[in-house]
Amino acid sequence: MMAQQGPARADLVLKGGKVVSDRTIREADVAIANGLIVAVGTPESMPAAVGTLDVSGKHILPGAIDAHVHFRTPGYSYKEDWESGTAAAAMGGVTTVFEMPNTHPPTATAEALRQKLELASPAYVDYGLYGLLAEDNLEHIEDLITGGVAAFKCFMGNTFGNLPSPSTGAMLEGFELIAPHGLRISLHAETASIMARRQKRLEAAGRCDPLAHLASRPAIVAVEAVSRAAILAEWTGARIHVLHISSADELRVLREAKARGVDITGETCPHYLLFDEQAYRDLGSLIRVNPPVREKFHQIGLWQGLKDGTIDMIATDHAPHSTEEKIVENIWKADCGFVGVETQMMLMLSQVALGRLSLCDYVRLSATAPARAFGLYPSKGIIEVGADADIAVVDLDRPFEIREADLHSKGRVTPFEGMTGRGTPVHTLVRGRFVMRDRELVREAKGHGMSVRRIQRMPRPQPANLAQTMKHIVSV
Ligand code: NCD
Numbered sequence: 001m002m003a004q005q006g007p008a009r010a011d012l013v014l015k016g017g018k019v020v021s022d023r024t025i026r027e028a029d030v031a032i033a034n035g036l037i038v039a040v041g042t043p044e045s046m047p048a049a050v051g052t053l054d055v056s057g058k059h060i061l062p063g064a065i066d067a068h069v070h071f072r073t074p075g076y077s078y079k080e081d082w083e084s085g086t087a088a089a090a091m092g093g094v095t096t097v098f099e100m101p102n103t104h105p106p107t108a109t110a111e112a113l114r115q116k117l118e119l120a121s122p123a124y125v126d127y128g129l130y131g132l133l134a135e136d137n138l139e140h141i142e143d144l145i146t147g148g149v150a151a152f153k154c155f156m157g158n159t160f161g162n163l164p165s166p167s168t169g170a171m172l173e174g175f176e177l178i179a180p181h182g183l184r185i186s187l188h189a190e191t192a193s194i195m196a197r198r199q200k201r202l203e204a205a206g207r208c209d210p211l212a213h214l215a216s217r218p219a220i221v222a223v224e225a226v227s228r229a230a231i232l233a234e235w236t237g238a239r240i241h242v243l244h245i246s247s248a249d250e251l252r253v254l255r256e257a258k259a260r261g262v263d264i265t266g267e268t269c270p271h272y273l274l275f276d277e278q279a280y281r282d283l284g285s286l287i288r289v290n291p292p293v294r295e296k297f298h299q300i301g302l303w304q305g306l307k308d309g310t311i312d313m314i315a316t317d318h319a320p321h322s323t324e325e326k327i328v329e330n331i332w333k334a335d336c337g338f339v340g341v342e343t344q345m346m347l348m349l350s351q352v353a354l355g356r357l358s359l360c361d362y363v364r365l366s367a368t369a370p371a372r373a374f375g376l377y378p379s380k381g382i383i384e385v386g387a388d389a390d391i392a393v394v395d396l397d398r399p400f401e402i403r404e405a406d407l408h409s410k411g412r413v414t415p416f417e418g419m420t421g422r423g424t425p426v427h428t429l430v431r432g433r434f435v436m437r438d439r440e441l442v443r444e445a446k447g448h449g450m451s452v453r454r455i456q457r458m459p460r461p462q463p464a465n466l467a468q469t470m471k472h473i474v475s476v
């Protein structure tokens with residue numbers, strides 16, 4: 001009888017740390033059993049445990065949920081694969097990633113999805129797979145949902161992979177198909193035709209310097225696309241997410257759409273918060289990314305948008321490429337994007353240390369908000385009884401220096417090379433299992449990661465039952 005009530009012992013208790021949520025920081029121990037958090041509270045309220053870990057002086061954060069990574073497999077495995085990409089995530093305090101469909105083949109059919117789910121099996125951390133929403137795959141949308149995609153991605157503008165952007169007509173039909181299922185549609189919101197014409201003119205004028213990339217993609221490129229997507233979402237009731245917000249101008253569109261009741265969320269990335277147009281002079285083609293890093297006033301606006309809640313979350317757009325693909329003379333020949341999943345938490349915690357962001361805001365932006373937006377809350381995104389034990393234990397005082405040689409990705413070249421700061425994840429747990437411990441990757445945890453759609457289908461005790469279980473344990 002008692003066995004049915006749940007574990008009589010915890011597997012692990014984290015002792016002496018400070019538990020951080022999007023609202024509070026409190027001293028509390030955390031007990032974990034069968035991958036779930038089973039108690040959060042005073043040392044006296046903890047169940048007996050098989051193991052304990054002293055985390056005094058450290059903070060216990062919900063692991064980061066990165067809604068935007070490119071792990072490149074199948075098709076470009078020399079840039080990244082599931083083992084290297086999720087190892088990088090684990091080292092960076094990231095416990096769930098949402099992986100993009102611009103692989104080769106793209107994740108546009110149920111067959112491609114099955115293939116990717118198999119390739120993802122070495123994952124260290126949990127993952128959601130994006131299905132593609134394109135001009136010519138509308139008949140596959142239902143099968144992609146049944147097959148287990150966690151969300152959809154629509155490339156409104158050209159970027160790595162050269163997937164053609166769908167017409168507004170196909171987008172509308174795609175939104176209509178997806179809306180009743182409630183899955184969110186994430187948008188690469190840049191309008192293809194504007195950029196194509198500008199780039200052609202710049203090239204014809206002989207421009208191939210790094211700043212020509214920014215000139216080919218002024219903020220109107222993003223503003224027009226976000227506005228159009230928001231109107232389609234309003235019409236269809238589809239939930240949408242604006243990826244990699246790069247300009248202050250997009251924020252007005254986002255604010256107005258939210259005010260009209262559109263279910264729209266938005267993310268920005270550390271590179272838009274930490275670089276401005278000076279980076280084109282300092283870093284050359286390495287900084288090339290879609291959408292581009294912009295002028296200082298955009299950066300200032302994005303920080304404002306983070307604080308006032310217009311921007312919901314931080315994601316990385318982790319986009320690994322080889323050094324040869326990134327460092328080239330002609331800007332139009334440089335592959336766009338760079339790694340980020342391993343360095344996001346350090347970089348943003350260093351901004352917390354500098355007083356630009358509160359620790360609770362950071363938890364909201366990196367974990368709670370993405371969990372809510374993508375239907376994982378309260379199983380993920382919070383340290384609370386009944387949630388998955390997805391945890392980043394961080395040392396806010398521990399200094400770091402970002403060095404490419406230390407990163408776990410295959411393509412490692414990063415514009416953050418040499419950056420220093422304070423605030424480092426020291427342990428990462430995914431559903432109760434260490435995937436990073438004392439800054440070391442736990443290699444035996446390879447393959448522990450699961451698709452979030454599978455986890456959601458697993459029978460799990462409700463928080464109420466767990467509370468009962470805990471009463472029982474405490475009284476033992
Ligand atoms: C991404 C990539 O390399 O896959 N590149 C980028 O510049 N951001 C694609 C994308 O997210 O646009």
Ligand code: ZN
Pocket residue numbers: 159188243244290291
């Ligand atoms: Zn994109």
